[in-house]
Amino acid sequence: MVLTPAQRLLRAIAAWAVVLLFAFPIYYWITVSLKLGRDIFAIPPKIFNFEASAKSYEEVFGISLGFEQGIAVLPGGGDFYMAPRLMDSIVIAVCSTALAVVIATLAAYALSRMRFRGQHHFVFWILSTRMMPPVAVAIPMFFIYKDFGLLDTYSGVVLVHALMNMPLAVLLLKSFFDDIPKEIDEAALIDGASRFLVFRKLVLPMAMGGIAATAVLCFIFSWTEFLFALTLTQTGLKTVPVVSSTFVTSTGTAWGNMAALGTAAMLPAFVFILLVQKNLVRGLTLGSVKQ
Amino acid sequence: MRDSDRKLYLASVTDRYVRGELSRRNFLRDASKLGLGAGALGLTASMPFGARGGLFNTAAAAEIVPDADMMAWLKDVAKPFAGQTIRLATESTPPSNAINQHLKPFFEEATGINVEIEVLPLEQVLQKLTLDVASGLGTYDLYYLDQSWMASFSGDVIDPREKYAANSALAMPNYNFDDFLVPLVDGISMYEDTMVGVPYDIPIFIYMYRKDVYDELGLKVATTMDEFLANAQAIQKAKGPDIYGTTGQMKSGHYSLECDWTAWLWGHGGSIFGPDSKFSGNDDAGLEAMEYWVKLKENMPPGVTSWTWDGQGQSVGQGIAGQVLSWGEFFPSWDNPESSRVSGLMEAAVPPAPNALRTVEQTGFGEIPGVGHQGGSSLAVSKYSKSEDAAWLFAQWATSADTQVFITTLGGGTGPTRTSVYDDARVKANAKPGIPGTTRHLDVVRDTIDNHMGSEPDLPEWAELANDTIPVELGRFFAGEYDSPKAAMDSIADKVDKIVAG
Numbered sequence: 001m002v003l004t005p006a007q008r009l010l011r012a013i014a015a016w017a018v019v020l021l022f023a024f025p026i027y028y029w030i031t032v033s034l035k036l037g038r039d040i041f042a043i044p045p046k047i048f049n050f051e052a053s054a055k056s057y058e059e060v061f062g063i064s065l066g067f068e069q070g071i072a073v074l075p076g077g078g079d080f081y082m083a084p085r086l087m088d089s090i091v092i093a094v095c096s097t098a099l100a101v102v103i104a105t106l107a108a109y110a111l112s113r114m115r116f117r118g119q120h121h122f123v124f125w126i127l128s129t130r131m132m133p134p135v136a137v138a139i140p141m142f143f144i145y146k147d148f149g150l151l152d153t154y155s156g157v158v159l160v161h162a163l164m165n166m167p168l169a170v171l172l173l174k175s176f177f178d179d180i181p182k183e184i185d186e187a188a189l190i191d192g193a194s195r196f197l198v199f200r201k202l203v204l205p206m207a208m209g210g211i212a213a214t215a216v217l218c219f220i221f222s223w224t225e226f227l228f229a230l231t232l233t234q235t236g237l238k239t240v241p242v243v244s245s246t247f248v249t250s251t252g253t254a255w256g257n258m259a260a261l262g263t264a265a266m267l268p269a270f271v272f273i274l275l276v277q278k279n280l281v282r283g284l285t286l287g288s289v290k291q
Numbered sequence: 292m293r294d295s296d297r298k299l300y301l302a303s304v305t306d307r308y309v310r311g312e313l314s315r316r317n318f319l320r321d322a323s324k325l326g327l328g329a330g331a332l333g334l335t336a337s338m339p340f341g342a343r344g345g346l347f348n349t350a351a352a353a354e355i356v357p358d359a360d361m362m363a364w365l366k367d368v369a370k371p372f373a374g375q376t377i378r379l380a381t382e383s384t385p386p387s388n389a390i391n392q393h394l395k396p397f398f399e400e401a402t403g404i405n406v407e408i409e410v411l412p413l414e415q416v417l418q419k420l421t422l423d424v425a426s427g428l429g430t431y432d433l434y435y436l437d438q439s440w441m442a443s444f445s446g447d448v449i450d451p452r453e454k455y456a457a458n459s460a461l462a463m464p465n466y467n468f469d470d471f472l473v474p475l476v477d478g479i480s481m482y483e484d485t486m487v488g489v490p491y492d493i494p495i496f497i498y499m500y501r502k503d504v505y506d507e508l509g510l511k512v513a514t515t516m517d518e519f520l521a522n523a524q525a526i527q528k529a530k531g532p533d534i535y536g537t538t539g540q541m542k543s544g545h546y547s548l549e550c551d552w553t554a555w556l557w558g559h560g561g562s563i564f565g566p567d568s569k570f571s572g573n574d575d576a577g578l579e580a581m582e583y584w585v586k587l588k589e590n591m592p593p594g595v596t597s598w599t600w601d602g603q604g605q606s607v608g609q610g611i612a613g614q615v616l617s618w619g620e621f622f623p624s625w626d627n628p629e630s631s632r633v634s635g636l637m638e639a640a641v642p643p644a645p646n647a648l649r650t651v652e653q654t655g656f657g658e659i660p661g662v663g664h665q666g667g668s669s670l671a672v673s674k675y676s677k678s679e680d681a682a683w684l685f686a687q688w689a690t691s692a693d694t695q696v697f698i699t700t701l702g703g704g705t706g707p708t709r710t711s712v713y714d715d716a717r718v719k720a721n722a723k724p725g726i727p728g729t730t731r732h733l734d735v736v737r738d739t740i741d742n743h744m745g746s747e748p749d750l751p752e753w754a755e756l757a758n759d760t761i762p763v764e765l766g767r768f769f770a771g772e773y774d775s776p777k778a779a780m781d782s783i784a785d786k787v788d789k790i791v792a793g
Contacts, residue, residue, distance in 0.1 A: 037608075038628070038631055042632075055629075142422060142426075146428055230411075231422075234409055234430065245411060245412050246383050246411060246412075248383065250413070250494060251600070
């Protein structure tokens with residue numbers, strides 16, 4: 001179908017309108033991080049014409065960029081030096097994603113290619129674990145973790161995030177593997193390849209887009225997870241969603257600080273998605289056309 | 292020393308400390324030569340990936356010189372506990388933040404005890420502490436206890452007065468329990484005959500108003516409930532909708548809504564419970580309070596039903612409310628020109644007098660009626676703690692007069708809990724308008740504590756009632772789900788009485 005110039009213009013306008021609609025909250029959030037407290041809730045809102053300051057970043061990351069601050073008690077009271085907390089989040093999200101994806105890839109391939117009694121029930125059971133409200137297991141997990149010495153440790157939070165993401169990852173990856181023709185496996189097996197070789201050399205490269213998409217979802221779930229990260233940690237480590245809550249104080253919410261941390265916290269997720277972007281687009285469209 | 296030399300020396304000292312070539316003690320000694328004091332240690336200790344010369348902020352560390360005798364005593368008695376780690380879970384309040392950010396390094400340096408402070412929103416503190424006492428694991432050595440939780444945690448802590456008397460070796464000289472404001476000890480710390488914790492901070496309702504608006508309209512500071520309403524109506528009529536008559540913290544289902552309600556209830560001669568331990572907010576005085584509140588709400592910004600104290604504070608800070616009865620903690624932030632549009636324009640006064648006031652005997656569960664609703668908290672030592680003595684030393688230090696002076700002067704804005712701190716010259720020196728961390732409202736805070744303070748009842752179910760049952764139903768009332776205040780109050784009475792009866 002050939003579009004007229006007017007239609008093309010309309011389409012471009014519509015596309016930009018959608019982009020702006022999605023981008024505006026992010027822009028506004030970033031501007032909050034750059035505003036002084038008196039301008040954040042100004043009426044009418046100051047969208048462009050505000051006095052920019054990096055003060056919130058100074059406070060959140062404990063650095064000096066030249067926006068002088070006097071002696072002050074700041075929200076979070078020392079926990080606002082958030083760079084280590086960003087590192088905590090990165091370590092936990094990356095490790096839990098890697099763990100979940102590795103195990104889920106193997107499990108999903110097995111479920112896709114092998115037949116065993118009760119397979120459908122097994123798949124349903126995997127799905128059903130996602131139906132349990134996390135709050136129902138958070139408290140028992142606290143006691144278990146305390147006994148096993150996993151409380152307030154990286155390995156503890158990585159493990160729980162990986163377990164939390166596993167069902168979704170298995171089901172997603174299974175659907176991706178299902179879309180890769182079994183005939184490819186069969187041909188290779190007839191030629192003498194082992195099952196693992198088929199998986200590693202043939203199927204895995206073809207499913208890379210799906211794996212990337214799954215990894216992105218796992219990463220984002222871990223990056224934003226709050227309940228377990230709160231319950232199973234104390235002072236040793238904290239993820240960004242948990243420390244963000246320290247900006248909710250008895251004298252009000254420090255929105256500038258929260259926005260500064262939120263803006264900084266967007267970057268690692270953004271970088272991760274950029275890294276897998278090429279595979280991600282392929283993964284998101286994989287299986288969209290059934291043969 | 293020239294400023295550039297000073298900076299170079301500081302960078303060098305810090306670099307050596309970060310590399311482990313300099314002990315804490317020597318770092319502090321060298322930093323003190325630069326006039327930085329031990330607060331510098333707190334900064335570097337908290338720096339992301341360690342300190343980097345020239346990047347970090349040193350201003351906050353200046354001018355903190357703790358009482359030498361107290362620190363020497365701590366150093367001496369804490370020797371057996373050096374190397375122990377104590378943990379405190381606390382709400383993000385001015386005292387906790389000041390200690391965590393600026394003051395903790397002094398205690399750690401003197402005692403060798405490591406202090407880990409977990410700062411969380413209030414409801415998450417409750418969740419963590421509940422888990423801790425339910426398990427008896429002692430994951431926290433110190434509890435930050437809101438006054439509404441006293442009954443719930445009274446069996447899980449060590450009575451500080453008993454501890455002080457029982458172990459004289461660890462009893463801080465001149466600690467002086469009698470220095471705490473008497474109403475606070477009763478209202479914040481006591482449950483029946485047990486002192487649950489040491490009074491730690493005291494947010495309390497005071498009357499704050501825009502002096503420029505009052506002067507322009509010729510209004511006088513209200514001394515009665517009716518005058519307070521009349522002032523709100525006058526401001527609304529003359530200045531609305533740019534400036535509303537008053538504002539509120541009336542989010543449905545949030546504790547803040549319950550706080551507002553109690554002030555109006557007590558101010559009209561009502562009480563939450565009667566002497567028969569039944570809910571009495573639905574009696575004549577309670578209904579009169581609701582009628583008053585409805586009229587007052589007509590002079591508030593439309594968003595109040597979605598605001599907690601955060602929205603309320605922002606509304607005054609943005610200059611859209613002419614007066615408010617709320618937490619005195621807000622006052623210093625409103626004087627800060629960076630965070631507020633009303634810097635220097637606010638004044639404080641004691642709450643308007645109640646129309647009538649019940650006595651404690653006319654209420655239930657130790658409720659103390661008073662328009663100045665207090666939301667104070669205590670610092671308590673957990674009886675499950677494995678480092679009980681170290682935690683007790685910290686609790687004494689954190690609530691000592693000297694530490695409270697620093698908490699107050701560092702700009703936290705919360706009211707001190709000790710009489711001597713209100714009189715301290717360093718605190719009074721900050722009583723200037725238009726500066727961050729002003730203390731010019733503290734005389735009013737003290738007067739309100741002494742003469743107008745209201746305290747919620749003490750019963751184990753109170754945390755649930757105050758944080759859920761009552762504010763949810765009040766929220767439904769303001770959302771129009773009840774036909775009348777009486778219908779709403781009767782519904783609350785039914786629910787509350789069932790919960791209390793078990």
